[in-house]
Amino acid sequence: MALAWRTRIDGWRETGQTHTEKSFAQQFWSDLLRSFEIIPERIDLFERDATRASTGGNGYIDFFWSGVALGEAKSLGRNLDAAFEQALDYLRGGSIGQHEWPKYVIVTDFETIRLDRLGDEPWTLRFTIDELADHMDQLLFLAGYETITKAEEEEASIQAARLMAGIFTAMAGDDIDIDVSDDAPTNQEDEDLATQEASVLMTRLLFLLYGDDAGLWESDLFHRWVEFDTTADNLGPQLSALFNVLNTPETRRKNLPDTLARFPYVNGGIFDGTSASTFLTDNMRDALLAACRFRWTHISPAIFGAMFQLVKSKEARRGDGEHYTSETNILKTLGPYVSGWSGTTVTEQVSSIA
Template sequence: MTPAAFIAKWKDNPLSERAGSQAFFLDLCNMLGVPTPSDPDNYCFERGATRTGAGHGWADVWMRGHFGWENKGPGGDLAGALRQLMTYALALDNPPLLVVSNRELTEIHTHFTGTPSETHTIRLEDVGTPENQQKLRWLFTDPERFRPGRTVLDITADAAGRFADIAKSMTARGHEPQKIAHFLIQCLFCMFAEDIGLLPRKMFERVIDKRQGDARKLAVSVAELFAAMRSGGDFLLEDIAYFNGGLFEHIDVVEMIPEEIDALLKASKMDWSSIEPSILGTLFERGLDPKVRAPLGANYTDPGTIMKLVGPVVVEPLEREWDSAKAKIGPLVAKYQAGGRGSQTAGQEAQALFLGHLERLRNFRVLDPACGSGNFLYLSLRALKDLEHRANLDAEALGLHRQLTIETCPDNVLGLEINAYAAELARVTVWIGEIQWMLKHGYDCRRNPILARLDHIENRDALINFVQSTDWDDTDADGNAIHGEMSIASEAP
């Protein structure tokens, strides 16, 4: 099939999503001269359909190590299709590319570990161009061609360097380090929030750009934005979501000089959506502490090193518990599906074992009594959410009803830190890490407020106060009693 014939056949084609999905893909393969799906273990239609017992699998088309592909009908919601693929990426063995198409538009989203996501969009009428033909063939032959050139850590280091320079300039002008840190942490979160769509597009960048010639007016506008984020409301005729969480309760904007404004504007133009939370602790260190002369990141403990502790302390024991539960669930589900006497009870017991494990994860607590900027807490929370997500997918594959939400959250991690700005940065690290995980895996982040209060990441001396007050971990953020196991660990210096 020629590109012209392909375009002519599928332009304004009235076939429904179900009727046209496989036919569209088969024609695409014909046009590109690549094999069609024929191997249920490596390259097939409806991956996961037989395991879930549903007519629709985890992906419309799947190619191991290459892509997961979800088709929609004409005008179909590609954002929703992408969220579905992201939710099931783990069950699809984490393909490096996630592709969504409603025929008129085909979007290729990169999903490589450790790199920011990039999107390549191909319109149906442009499918015949040499560039687009090459991209479509790479899906089948060479997915590495889509790997972004820069890693998340590269981008984070650049961003951190810009903020460190601003902090150094403000410190040299005599501003208190705590005030600088609080203000710049608020700015950082605004940049992150606008790049993931929690603030109106480029809201913070537009404020700086518009007011950059008048430092006093800029300070007033930034303070007004922070105030709107504190409780939700109106700013520049746009609705601002309710963020709360304590980050914007105290507003004390540092009035900037032109060089600082210019640096902040340049920082705001960067993409903060994929910022690596575990490096944020070094973001302010050079600028706020004149004694620190080491290169940015010199004191940074990489995630791999931290996971050497998180793995055996948090992940492995909980994995063993879930494996034990699955061994019991399997026969119970088989009995339920076979029907007959006792089948309903077996089904209920299987579901109860699954829900009991989710409750176990929800009540699990990790304490870092010297949490610094929160790296250990963030990675522990990420691990717990991974465990819950895996349990959900496993349960669905076994034939149970999976939960549609993820309940492990910042309530699962507790911290003590003697340095006030490090404690605040730890909260932001956990907030950002939580939001990134939810969006990456196809879940919506929490709303009203977006940021849960993290009073259980405390600014105090662990050696003195922790032994004097141990009741602070008995309730969650909503005041509910908890009785979960606590793992206590701290990142090595």
């Protein structure tokens, strides 16, 4: 990539071409992603509409990967510090949900790149296109390799709790609750039927959300399926069909649409049995899409495994999850569910809860 873009940049200088931003930005980001074996066409990344905090005006972000990175490309010789401030202006504008905020900002004039890590341990790095390969380690977050601090993990757990609470409320309504205290029912017959159904569906959805980010299948496959293959009216039946596919070995599948055929067989019983979809509401798809834009690998496996339990509490939902987001409290809530989890995979952990 460095050699190809150096040749192109030298050509621009020879011909005096300066207005390169709009013509070449998308190609630059695509090439950068492909360097890390990310297929950009499989993710909705380019020209995200956004509001600027400073003016209230509308604009668009060149490159936006929810929860991962924001990119702005400017013409040769432009001020990258100003471009970085523009990126932050978009983030502060209110049109990008906090659960979507990226950990990294990349700004470039194609020849020089400024890379910033946001969050609890920020840093800034500048290098030229010729030095791109020398900084592969700092760019490995594009391939899913990054370090999350404890403070960032705790903040992510709060965001995750809010998102899962939103899904649960959209599915089952705010009046359906069970206790999360010592008095919580342990027999399924003591729980409300709708709550039981919601619990099963929440577990399955959480697995799919996490799988999108954890490499269980191609990146954002579930997100794209919800975005392009469902509507508010057919989400329930479509989810039932997807669960059936996930519970069927590849050798026994026939005549599946291309997107469904890309999902692997998931053993362990998490998708075994009928799925409840009749109680989904019009708000369910919006809540699910919001959750799809979150990076679920930013939370710990213990928090991941516990999330669907916690959002069934009215107190947790009304408090946006803050009361239940410490890992200590989560492990107390789960009790025997997490005993023996040491050394198990995410799939096994989720299946044990299911």
